[in-house]
Amino acid sequence: MMIQKIEALLAEVESFAPKTLAEVEEFRIRLLGKKGTVTALFEEFKAAPSDQKKSLGQAMNRLKTAAIDKVNELKAKLEELAFASVDASSLALDMTRPAGADKVGTRHPISLVRNQILDIFQRIGFVPAEGPEIEDDWHVFTALNFPPEHPARDMQDTFFIEKDPDILLRTHTSSIQVRVMQTQKPPIRVICPGRVFRNEAISYRAHCIFHQAEGLYIDDNVSFADLKQTILYFAKEMFGEKSEIRMRPSYFPFTEPSTEVDVSCNLCGGKGCPVCKYTGWLEIMGAGMVDPNVLEACGIDSRKYTGFAFGMGVERIAMLKYGVKDLRLYFENDLRFLRQFTPVF
Known part of the structure; x- marks a missing residue:
C-alpha cells in the first residue's frame, strides 16, 4: 500500500x-x-x-x-x-597571479578645465569665491548697471521664480563679484566659478545650463594694460606659449570700456581652419574695466579705486582645448566620450 x-x-x-x-x-x-x-x-x-x-x-x-x-x-x-x-596555507593569496585590468575613473572635462582655470589664476593671486545659484534681481542685474529695459531681464532670457518675480536663477557668476565687493574692501582679486542658467534652446552650440569663470581685480591705479597682460598670461598657460590674443571693442553694462577677447586658433596655429572659420582666431571671453556705477552700487569709492573684470564660458574653453564640436556631449553622460579624458590617480 x-x-x-x-x-x-x-x-x-x-x-x-x-x-x-x-x-x-x-x-x-x-x-x-x-x-x-x-x-x-x-x-x-x-x-x-x-x-x-x-x-x-x-x-x-x-x-x-x-x-x-x-x-x-x-x-x-x-x-x-x-x-x-582545508589547510590555511592553501587559502593564501597567490602573489604570482596576473593582476586584473581595473577600470580607472575619469574627471568630467568641465571639471578638468574648471580646475585648470582656477589653478592658472591662483598662481597670480586670484582667490576662488562662490555664491548662491538662486539669486535676486539686485545682485544679478541692478547692481551691475543693467537698465530696467535691458532684454536680459525678460522671461525669454532668464528663469524667474514664479512665486516671487524678484528671485531668479543667476544668469552669470558676476553676482558673486557683487557679493564680494559688498563684503570686502579693496584690494580685491577673486576668480568666481559656477553654474549659470539661461532660457535658451538646446543645440550643439547652446544650452540652458552652462558653467562660467569670472575674474575681478580692484585696487589703486588698475589699468586696461593690467587687464590685457592678465588675459595674455591666461591664454599662454591654457593654450600654449605661442598663443596670441586680440581685443575687439564691445559693450557690457557693467564694464566701460568693454572688449571681446580672441585667442589665436591652437588647432591651425592661426593659419585658418573650419574650427576658427578660417579667421585664425577663436573668441574666448568678454572683459573690460569695471564701470564706476558698479563700484558705487557696491559701496566702493570709484574716485579712489579702479578695476577690471572678465568672464568666460568653461564649456567654450573646453571645446577649444579638446576640439569638441557639440556642447550637448558634456551633458549626455556617454561613457565613450567621458573615458577619453585624463584619469584620476
Missing part, C-alpha cells in the same frame, strides 16, 4: 547519514529527481481512491518536505566541515 511505502521512505530519510557530499547528491537524485521515488509516488497518487487522497496527500507532503530539509541540512554541514579541514 502507498501509506506503507511513504512510512518506509520517511524512516530512510531520518536514518540517512552520509559521509560525503557526493552521497548526499546521489540520495537527492534517487528520491527527488525527475525519475526519483518520491516523484513516482506522486504519479501513483493520481490513481488512489478518492476517500484516501486527503490522508495520502498529507503524508506525501510530509515526506517531500522531510527529504528536502534533510538534503539541505546535510549539504550545509558537510560543506562547513570540508572548509574547516
